[in-house]
Amino acid sequence: MDGKLLAYMIAALAGMAMAVQGSMNSALSKSIGLAKTTLIVHIVGAIxxxxxxxxxxxxxxxxxxxxxxxxxxxxxxxxxxAVAFAMPKGGVAAATTAIVAAQLLTAGIIDRLGIFNLAKTPFSWQTILGAVLIIVGAWLVLKE
Structure with missing residues (x-):
């Protein structure tokens, strides 16, 4: 299997896990509160x-x-x-949409500028079109 394909598959699994984690954290925060949830999640993660x-x-x-x-x-x-706060307010899909749109824009800036000593990746017209489509899609999902 191609290294890039494997990396994309692992990234997709991480994205799925993020939606599940955010939902679980939101549920836990209803029982013990946001601050305690954040602490417990990080203690368990550190272990x-x-x-x-x-x-x-x-x-x-x-x-x-x-x-x-x-x-x-x-x-x-x-x-x-922030995720545990946002998901119960607008729903998992809406919160995840806002997260992914913001991640894409931030990631594009990091790629373009080579921030954190990462390789610079120039924007192509496909990258820009994809970002525009994701922003439009996010707007449609988040529009009430």
């Missing part, structure tokens, strides 16, 4: 990640990147909180 690292064969120090790369964990806290 899972620690086990993953423990059994992986990766070499090297954990502290090798610039300090600001480690802020992704704080961004994760904001994401979990």
């Amino acid at each position: 899972g990640a620690a086990l993953f690292v423990l059994f992986s064969k990766e070499k090297g120090s954990v502290l090798q990147g610039p300090w600001y790369y480690y802020l992704g964990g704080l961004i994760g806290v904001v994401i979990v909180y």
Whole structure:
């Protein structure tokens, strides 16, 4: 199997998991509140990640990147909180639509500028058309 195809399939599975996770977090937040849900999700995730690292064969120090790369964990806290807040208000599909549209726009900027030391990827007319179609689709889904 082509490496890109496998990567896209794994990304699609991650997208499915994000919708399930957001729904589960929203349900949990109804019982224990948003702040506690965010904390519990990250504690359970940290335990899972620690086990993953423990059994992986990766070499090297954990502290090798610039300090600001480690802020992704704080961004994760904001994401979990915001998604758990948004999904019960507008529904899973509407919230996910807003998330994906915003992700695409942000990802396009990151690709174009090569932010975070990633390879620069120029925009093509297909990329721009795809982004426009996703924005129009998001507008249709979110329109009441």
